[in-house]
Amino acid sequence: NAGVTQTPKFRVLKTGQSMTLLCAQDMNHEYMYWYRQDPGMGLRLIHYSVGEGTTAKGEVPDGYNVSRLKKQNFLLGLESAAPSQTSVYFCASRPTGGGTGELFFGEGSRLTVL
Amino acid sequence: EDKVVQSPLSLVVHEGDTVTLNCSYEVTNFRSLLWYKQEKKAPTFLFMLTSSGIEKKSGRLSSILDKKELFSILNITATQTGDSAIYLCAVGLLKETSGSRLTFGEGTQLTVNP
Numbered sequence: 150n151a152g153v154t155q156t157p158k159f160r161v162l163k164t165g166q167s168m169t170l171l172c173a174q175d176m177n178h179e180y181m182y183w184y185r186q187d188p189g190m191g192l193r194l195i196h197y198s199v200g201e202g203t204t205a206k207g208e209v210p211d212g213y214n215v216s217r218l219k220k221q222n223f224l225l226g227l228e229s230a231a232p233s234q235t236s237v238y239f240c241a242s243r244p245t246g247g248g249t250g251e252l253f254f255g256e257g258s259r260l261t262v263l
Numbered sequence: 264e265d266k267v268v269q270s271p272l273s274l275v276v277h278e279g280d281t282v283t284l285n286c287s288y289e290v291t292n293f294r295s296l297l298w299y300k301q302e303k304k305a306p307t308f309l310f311m312l313t314s315s316g317i318e319k320k321s322g323r324l325s326s327i328l329d330k331k332e333l334f335s336i337l338n339i340t341a342t343q344t345g346d347s348a349i350y351l352c353a354v355g356l357l358k359e360t361s362g363s364r365l366t367f368g369e370g371t372q373l374t375v376n377p
Contacts, residue, residue: 182364189272191351192306192367207364239305250355251297252365254305 151175155240155255162230162262170225170258172240180243181223182207182252183215185236192239198223230262265290267354269368277376280342284371286352287334295355296328296335297365302348309337309350342375349373 153174162168172181179200184192184207194207198217212234214226223242227234237259241252266289276282286296295313299306310319312328312335319326323342328335339346349372353365 184367189369191269191369192353194364194366197364208366250295251308251311252306252353254307256304 153240153242153253153255155238155258157258158256159259160261162227162260164231164262166230167226167228168230168260169227170238170240170260172223172225172242172255173221174223174240174242174253175221176242176244176253177220178242178244178253179220180245181217182241182243183213183223183225184239184241185209185234186239186257187236195225195238227260230260232262234260235262236260265354265356265366267352267366267368269350269352269371271371272369273372273374275374275376276342278343280375281338281340282342282373284337284339284350284352284373285334286336286368288352288354289333290354290356290366292357293330293354294357297353297355298326298335298337299351299353300348301351301370306351339373342373344375344377347373347375 156171182197183195193209196215201220216224240255243250270285297311298309310326315330323340326337349370351370352368
């Protein structure tokens with residue numbers, strides 16, 4: 150009963166380091182999303198994908214890159230981490246497009262950049 | 264620019280009170296409005312609304328959408344301490360060139376005291 154799995158769950162980076170967050174879903178969903186959540190700001194969309202091999206920018210894409218080489222995986226990369234990227238990152242997926250259908254969320258990844 | 268605004272941002276009540284949470288939106292290509300509850304970790308799905316005037320109900324929670332006035336409310340009756348959480352409103356949009364996405368509001372932090 151895995152659903153959406155994010156790794157790692159916690160990470161501490163120094164400014165300038167790079168890292169990749171992995172999101173894996175086993176529900177055969179087409180759509181996948183990366184959000185960040187900061188206090189008082191709700192969930193903000195970083196990047197998303199409407200299918201294998203596709204990606205699109207969300208509201209706050211700067212400083213992040215993504216890849217969707219396989220349908221079940223959506224990777225979020227930070228090439229040169231900055232303290233402003235300290236946040237909780239959530240991956241989500243949904244089966245359908247068209248703007249409807251609930252999102253299924255992972256448990257979150259807490260990233261601290263010193 | 265698509266905008267989803269929730270009010271109030273925080274609310275403190277006593278057990279047994281009834282609360283109403285508000286979500287208004289200004290977006291293009293509206294498809295749906297979703298409510299989520301977030302306790303410690305990942306948001307959990309409550310309701311999805313697509314049609315105006317039809318109430319969705321689950322136990323003590325209910326929600327309704329007004330597509331003419333562009334808002335939704337989430338009601339919780341006879342609140343319990345277990346209702347303490349952040350309640351997130353999200354609007355499903357369909358973008359012509361890049362598929363569908365959800366835009367979230369800032370969330371309402373509800374605290375229910377015994």
